[in-house]
Amino acid sequence: MGSTVTTTEPEKTSPASSRPGYGQLLRTRGAWTFLLPGFAARQPFAMLTISIVLLVQHTTGSYGAAGAAAAATGVSMALFAPYSGRLADRYGQRAVLIPGVLVHTAAGLSLTALALAHAPLWALFLAAVPTGASVPQVGPMVRARWGVKLQGSPLMTTAAAFESVTDELTFVFGPLLATALCTAVTPAAGLVTEGALTLVGGLLFAARKSTQPSVAAKGHARVVHASALRVPGVRVLIATFLGIGSVFGGMQVSLAAYTESIGEPGMNGVLYGVFAAGNMLSGIVCGAIAWKAAPHKRLLIGYTALAVAASALWTAHSVVLLAALGLLVGMCIAPSLITGYTLVDGLVPAGARTEAFTWLTGAVALGQAAAVTVAGQLEDRLWDGAGFLVPMGGTVLALVTLAVLRSRLVPSPQNRTVARGVGHRAPVTVD
Template sequence: MRAYLDFLRVTYAARLLGGTLLGRLPNGMAMFAIVLHIRAEGGGYALAGTLGAVFGLAMAAGQPILGRTMDRYGQPRVLLPAAWLSAAGFGLIALNGGGPLPVTVGAVILAGFATPPLEAGLRALWNRVLPGPAQIKTAYALDAAAQEILFTVGPLFVVAAAVVNTEVALLLTGALGVAGTLVITTSPPSRTWKGEPRAADWAGPLRSSGLRVLLLGLACAGIALGVYAVAATAYAERAHDDLAHGILLAAMSGGALAGGLVYGARSWPGDDHQRFPWLMAALAVGYLPLVWAPGLPVMSVLAFVSGLFLAPMLACSFTLVDELAPAGTVTEAFAWVVAAVGVGGAVGSAAAGLGQELAGVPGAFAAAAIGGLLALATCLAGTRLLTPPVDSWRVPPNPPP
């Protein structure tokens, strides 16, 4: 019987992680697909970039709202309608073509706001599927490492679909979101999951001061991540090498994947709230040499190193979210993580552009270093608040299926 239950847990875990990665591919595709489509329809870079930012901000706004709704009504009732609405938004962008701009803006907002909170939903399920904190922490590390693949593979899907036309790229983006959501919502853990009873408080998880500090730190780390894509583009233009942008992004993602796999492969000494500032410090230090912006061979190594502590930092933050979030708010709390990183990324994109104008490529990468240092300063200032309450690992309110 024990062997059978272990087999079920492994099967459920693989299905949930695989389905979530499939459904989150649009996160790595959407902005690129929107920008390509607007450019193909004759829109300028300013309009294309603005619409991409609108999508990101709409998604950041929608995740906590959908997460709170999931805590109250379960996963399938929220995830499936959201996935179909988001796909409808992408379809409307494709069908509208170069039509009225307000229609395009509305479709972009719909596609972003209704993006199903699969990340938050998955992390809320690990407590049910896996037997204990050690296995959950490993799952968080694998989750954080695997999601780096999305931002490498996603744009490749867009490029392949855009060979036909950019409308196909948009429709594929929406369809993948629906497909991944169906994999998740038809699984027993998702269908039977119920949120814990929660206090009647409008602030939800934000009433936790430790969680607020954590979210602010992650938003600052998001600034560094948002800087990276813009700064890598500026680097490629300066080097007159179209491949440099992709190489730097792949190198950073490869570093994050390697770091996540190493971090998840073993247990580490100390508590998570004590380890988190050290991981954030290592991440911040990794961004500093990028300001040098040397030739591509050396820069690729620096990009790899800059990603090494990203997945471990995120995995540690996921554990802290689970420990700091008040009962009944765990899905919304994880959705706030997505929102915080997303808002930070939008700020980082703007900061990179300003830095590039003021000081060229080194100025663009300097914005990433500043974001990393701000994240570290936030964590150090709020170290005491990051300490979770005793016995914070909660027993799931309903037994594993």
């Protein structure tokens, strides 16, 4: 079967359009055709972990077991996401997405059935692995489509901010929806709904072939597909995003445990929604500003604020204080996410950017998986709210790594080379 090469004209901007603006971004031709289905297909990242935690905790009575099952999903997603991104760069998004959403839906329903049947934990792990491995990487795919549409445009920073806001919008509605379904309908409703949204949104997104990045024809056998992981700056960003994942995972488990301990489980979704709303609001503001400071400097400043705010979570002993601190932590996450994704455009060749984005998304998932495991154990063994120590530890460790290795986030002058070994670099031909 021959390869189909799709070409997309990059959007041209006039001098008058150099000022970032969401209105101008959303008027980009063809943007809504992939944005709307992409929003629905992003729901796994927002709903999956909390749905698994609530379902497994309900059937086993243990947050430790629930965290472990959710962690198995997160780890498998983190390990397979970059491979999925590389395949999408090489063979096209549609070729990867269609089988992915079908496998994910089937695996998620199997996990649901096993949990309701009170299957042993090892059986839940067997179902959790393919569920996580097949999570569609729609967010990175949308970012890659923006990169094609806006190549060379000053709106790229606005697009990165818009994507972060979109991600956070799913984190506002996703946990609220999952919690409401699991507590008011049935504990299995969250996973079932997540699977349905993934299937419908993913297939509609895959159908938009005209907006996907082009892929190399078979005759281009000499094209080099270098891994984005070879770029030193990408490895620094991975460590940074691991810390962000620890905030998401630690908050999900700890908020669920805290609201359960005070007899108000329904407040879990509300508190997590406040946290995500802070993230979304700061993302909107961040994307509307024409920044003059270098991105790597902004990342260090923003991440310092995040580590400080996350370190205060464990001290909260009331719903009001916890909501206020959660809002503050959320407001500190978006600038770090936006700046990190923006740095990819300067560090990574175009032909490897989908993979780079999936490495960062996978890092968040891996950090979240580790966090839900550790936080679940702390909640079971120590006091209610002990899981909030996890976001503090994760962000502080990541901040130290970022501070020491921040020079690797400065793009090289050529901006198109990827490290191929110790002591030398080789140019990479991109599609």
